[in-house]
Amino acid sequence: xxxxxxxxxxxxxxxxxxxxxxxxxxxxxxxxxxxxxxxxxxxxxxxxxxxxxxxxxxxxxxxxxxxxxxxxxxxxxxxxxxxxxxxxxxxxxxxxxxxxxxxxxxxxxxxxxxxxxxxxxxxxxxxxxxxxxxxxxxxxxxxxxxxxxxxxxxxxxxxxxxxxxxxxxxxxx
Numbered sequence: 001x002x003x004x005x006x007x008x009x010x011x012x013x014x015x016x017x018x019x020x021x022x023x024x025x026x027x028x029x030x031x032x033x034x035x036x037x038x039x040x041x042x043x044x045x046x047x048x049x050x051x052x053x054x055x056x057x058x059x060x061x062x063x064x065x066x067x068x069x070x071x072x073x074x075x076x077x078x079x080x081x082x083x084x085x086x087x088x089x090x091x092x093x094x095x096x097x098x099x100x101x102x103x104x105x106x107x108x109x110x111x112x113x114x115x116x117x118x119x120x121x122x123x124x125x126x127x128x129x130x131x132x133x134x135x136x137x138x139x140x141x142x143x144x145x146x147x148x149x150x151x152x153x154x155x156x157x158x159x160x161x162x163x164x165x166x167x168x169x170x171x172x173x
Contacts, residue, residue: 013108016056022101023073024052027088044073044084051081070094110172117165123159128154 001011012018028048036038055076063072070089078085089097132151137144 009112013105013112016060017054019101019105019135020054020059021103023070023097024054026080026097026100026104027077027092030092030096031087031172034087040087040090044087047084048081048088050078051084052077053080055080066149070097078116096139107172110168114165114168114172117161117168119157121158121161121165124154127151128158 001014003011028045031040031045031048033099035042035045035064058079059072059076062075066072066075067173071094074089077088081088128151130151131154132149135147135151137152138146138148
């Protein structure tokens with residue numbers, strides 16, 4: 001992301017560290033499911049959660065050698081967690097982890113955008129009310145037209161952003 005154009009909350013959401021944390025959560029949840037079937041010791045899952053540390057530069061360093069993002073991540077997990085890390089990634093493919101994490105990040109980004117749209121829509125409502133009677137020249141093909149009010153213009157924007165919010169809400173499930 002380009003820092004000067006990115007809000008801190010979105011920059012953090014799409015950071016390498018956040019992505020690797022999501023990968024770990026997916027890996028550990030899969031291991032917990034296998035633990036319920038008796039295939040993974042509960043103590044190993046607890047050890048993984050307790051010992052996990054995400055070191056992005058180290059993961060990238062490993063990736064430069066192995067040329068595979070998930071293998072680099074799992075190699076790092078083994079370095080920091082130790083033997084209990086062998087229960088991570090059981091029954092999973094790299095795509096299971098990467099795609100699921102991406103879906104989580106997209107969902108979280110949608111929640112952030114939805115909350116922002118809610119706030120923006122409230123601002124537009126207030127602006128439309130405030131300028132309900134503020135006259136302005138209408139525009140059509142870059143020349144003055146019949147007068148309108150600025151509140152009317154803002155109300156058009158409001159309707160447009162309400163539709164955007166509805167579309168975003170339809171995508172989230």
